Amino acid sequence: MTTLSRKERDRQLRRSDILKAAEHLFALKGYHNATIRDIAKEAQYATGTVYLHFKDKDALYFGLFEEKLKSLLSIVEGKAGQSEDSIGKLRIFVQESLVFFEKNQDFFKIFIAEEARLLIETRFLKSPTGQQLHEYTTKLIKQAQEEHIISRDFDPKQVNTVFVAILKTIVLEWFKEEKVQGKSLVDLSDIIFRYLLNGISNK
Amino acid sequence: MTTLSRKERDRQLRRSDILKAAEHLFALKGYHNATIRDIAKEAQYATGTVYLHFKDKDALYFGLFEEKLKSLLSIVEGKAGQSEDSIGKLRIFVQESLVFFEKNQDFFKIFIAEEARLLIETRFLKSPTGQQLHEYTTKLIKQAQEEHIISRDFDPKQVNTVFVAILKTIVLEWFKEEKVQGKSLVDLSDIIFRYLLNGISNK
Amino acid sequence: MTTLSRKERDRQLRRSDILKAAEHLFALKGYHNATIRDIAKEAQYATGTVYLHFKDKDALYFGLFEEKLKSLLSIVEGKAGQSEDSIGKLRIFVQESLVFFEKNQDFFKIFIAEEARLLIETRFLKSPTGQQLHEYTTKLIKQAQEEHIISRDFDPKQVNTVFVAILKTIVLEWFKEEKVQGKSLVDLSDIIFRYLLNGISNK
Amino acid sequence: MTTLSRKERDRQLRRSDILKAAEHLFALKGYHNATIRDIAKEAQYATGTVYLHFKDKDALYFGLFEEKLKSLLSIVEGKAGQSEDSIGKLRIFVQESLVFFEKNQDFFKIFIAEEARLLIETRFLKSPTGQQLHEYTTKLIKQAQEEHIISRDFDPKQVNTVFVAILKTIVLEWFKEEKVQGKSLVDLSDIIFRYLLNGISNK
DNA sequence: GATGAATGAGGTTTCATTCAT
DNA sequence: TATGAATGAAACCTCATTCAT
Incomplete structure (x- = not known):
């Protein structure tokens, strides 16, 4: 044994x-x-x-993708208990994602490339764990709508995509520019939420 | 001659x-x-x-990218006069971009892939016209801040990146799902602005 | 032009x-x-x-096989007119085959290998021209049966296979041993027919 | 011990x-x-x-070949005593070969491929047991010539090769076509001899 | 002796790029 | 200038063989 x-x-x-x-x-x-x-x-x-x-190069790529996302998912789910409400859980999701991407910058590049790959090289499968992550956050967004925190006007799936897009964009910016300034990625959690929740309008 | x-x-x-x-x-x-x-x-x-x-495959790719973006830029600048204020010009930018992407769906796929390519295959140059477009919208955002429409708390360059990310995301969603429903892409202009200006918060 | x-x-x-x-x-x-x-x-x-x-290695192999057999077939059919009766035509077939194999000894090796290949590596197609040759000789055998030269007891297709097997074997023997003795392959035409028609029995 | x-x-x-x-x-x-x-x-x-x-893949292939042929040889020699005359012994050889090949159809495929392999991939050695089998049947043919059953005009080694070729061909035909008809291979013993001894000539 | 993971040479095939026509 | 055949480097992947356990 x-x-x-x-x-x-x-x-x-x-x-x-x-x-x-x-x-x-x-x-x-x-x-x-x-x-x-x-x-x-x-x-x-x-x-x-x-x-x-x-079994081949695709499987290696896909395996890598899955492995990493599984790791992120398990971290996020592990910490989810620290908050009761949906927005709290979303905050945890964002924070843990930021920590994860700061630690896994190589993977972040790959992660960024994935959208395009799925759109164009159609042999690439959609990652099941990626799906799970999307479902997880979409569910939280629905809950936040039920809790009257997020407006019910929006389609939760769409909100989720926009949410993730903002997250990715901010990380990408940091990645390209700010990381040299020594600012940690986690500190950008608040700004992400501000964009998402309140937008940029003056009042 | x-x-x-x-x-x-x-x-x-x-x-x-x-x-x-x-x-x-x-x-x-x-x-x-x-x-x-x-x-x-x-x-x-x-x-x-x-x-x-x-001169080579890269140059063809790059040339294509430039050509298309030049075309979009000249459309956007051509219509810009129709509005006086910065937000109006941004609306025109969004609308024309949506019209453009609906007409150039093949190019949209390529456009989506670009971010990843720049990040990873570093031999690809940043498109000058892409830059110009970014500068154009960034300038409008700055103006909107000066006109007290957009909060001055935000870094205009960052706002611009988020803005473009939301735009891309909504187009991508339409591309993947809604275009079958016969809904025109231009109709999504408002929702893009709503995400950007007001966010999703309830009130 | x-x-x-x-x-x-x-x-x-x-x-x-x-x-x-x-x-x-x-x-x-x-x-x-x-x-x-x-x-x-x-x-x-x-x-x-x-x-x-x-298009690939298989196609090269197959192309070679076809090319050579086409060449043999066209020679055989070209000379067929020199004889009226079926046995005469079979003699021409044998003679021309012997001339051909003496000139194309490399191909003969490949030709010998073909039976095994077809039996085992089933992706190899049966050569259409090989088929045509078989049909050509089988038809002659049938005619010889109708002309009462060959006994009607035998299945013409089987006779044909045996016929070709004897031909191949004699060529192979020459190939392995006698070609050094300077004896030309064509001289073996008679012995092939003797085996085929009369067998080896004493009287 | x-x-x-x-x-x-x-x-x-x-x-x-x-x-x-x-x-x-x-x-x-x-x-x-x-x-x-x-x-x-x-x-x-x-x-x-x-x-x-x-010791390597070749040795495995060669070992398999030898093993099987040894087995056939010992069967043939074991039954040889049942007949006194050479033709009788040849009949036994044919019958036992047919029984053997019907029982060892996988090996028959390999056996068929052997001729080509020896001709082309020259690293393969000639099987000693194959040699022994050839010598055994060649000796019987010589005896039959001495007993005036087979014409002395023929070279016994050549007769032997033709003999084996006919045998293989008939088995191969059965293998490809007749085995579905439920006809046993042993029943083809007579036709093989008829081809060999009398040929196909009408009278 | 038995195992089966590791090795790495070597095969087929593709494709950006060149250049003679 | 336009052509498209030719080039040959380089990629992916397989598999006979070895060797530490």
Whole structure:
């Protein structure tokens, strides 16, 4: 049993090495320009080894995407209990996302590219965990509407998309400009909510 | 002189044929999976002819991007006179963008992919015309702040990014779902402004 | 028109170069161990050039097979008029086949391998021209039965298979052993017929 | 000693398991497309285990070939005593071969491929047991010539090759077509001899 | 001895780009 | 200028073989 679990642990270790290298190289060069050989080399394995863990390049990309989003989802759900109301939970979602993206900047690049990929290279599947995250936040938005915090005029799914778009945009801005100024991403949580809830109108 | 300008006109015609084909194929298959051969064939030219107009694949992509954005910019600037105030001009910007994207859905896909490309495949240059558009709207936002329509608390550049993100998101949603319902994209102008100016808060 | 036909002629020339190299290498190393790179190199073209003429390795192999058998068939049909009766035509078939195989010894190796390939690697199609040849000889056998030269007890298709098997075997023997003795393959025509018609029984 | 022989027996058992799987897969996919992994998996061993019994893939293929032919040879020699005369012994050879091939259809496919392989992929050795079988039948043919049953005009080695070719061809035909009709292969023994001894001539 | 993960050479195929016509 | 065949580098992926456990 010990033997078996060590074997399994080793297996996960290798898989994780490969995913880490993939994350780095996909972020650095993009899906098409990152080669399996490069990824294997960065992970310090032979090319063929990658194929013991992922059936092809797509599966590696998709696996990476899923893995990361699962991790984010489990963090968000884990912390959700800290707040009772829906807006509180949304705040937690935003904060944890910001922490996550600050820690996983390589993945953030990949995450940004995903929308386009889904729109164009249709062989890429929509990530199930990505779906779950969307459903999670959409549900919170519906609740906030029921709690009369968010206006019922809006379609909750649309609100959710706009919400996520604002979140992404602010992270992207920080990513491109502010991170050099040493400002932490988490500090941008409030501004995101201000955009979302109140807009920019003067009063 | 007439001869020369006819020559030049013919040249522009070929260039334009190629760009049209490129637009279609980049939107259909993505940058990497669209081949120069395919594009040339769709434009009804030989492969080599493409290289008489664009130095390489990147230049073709970039040229396409520029051309389209120039077209949008000139439309927007052309109609800008119809309104005096900054918010009115922003409305015109949104409306014309919506009309433009509804007419240029292939290009919209490419436009969506651009953010990721700039972030990842760094050899792609930032489009000067894209810059101009950003500067144009940013200037309007600043004016709106001076006119006390938009709160001065916000950084105008950031507001602009959020503004564009909301615009893109709503178009994307329409693109993925609503266009089948026969609703015209222009009708979404108001909702975009509502998100931007007032947010979703109840009161 | 001259231009066009020269172009086409050049095209056929290249195709033919490639087929010649393929014939040599498939015969030397077998289908799987002959690489496209080797074939291209032997034909003095770049690897990619092969793919301008044949969609993949299978198509190259199949194309070669067809080309050669077409050539044999047209020779056989061309000479068929020299004899009136069916046995005479069969003799011509055998003689021309022997001449052909003596001239195309590389192809003969490939031809020998074909039966096995069809039996095992089922993706390989049965050559239409091979079929035609079979039908041609089977028809002659039927005629010989009608002319009371060949016993009607036998199934003509089976006779044909046996006939071809004897032919192949004798060629193969010559190929492996006798060709060094300087004996020409055509001289074996009679013995093939003797095996086929009278068998080896004493009287 | 008992221990040792049990060990040895176990060893033979494993070897035999592997050969069985190899027979199946080589017949199904051909030499090149059958992988050692597949074979090991079908035999329910690990990949590496195959290499404890056969030095490489070629040796496995060759071993399989030898094993099977040894088995056929020993059957044929075992039954040879049932007849005194050479033709009788040849009949036994044919009958036992037919029984053998009907029972070992996978191997028959491999056997058919062998001629081509020897001709083309020259690294494959000529099977010693195959040689022995050839010598055995060639000797019988010589005897039949001495007994004035077969004409002395023919070269006994050549007769033998033709003989085997007819045998293979008839089996192959049955294999491809008649086996569905429920006709047993052994029933074709007479027709093989008729082709060989009397040919197809009318009278 | 048995295992099966790891290796990495090597195969097929694609495609941006060039250049002779 | 327009053509499109030719180029050949480079990608993905497979698999015989090895070797630490």
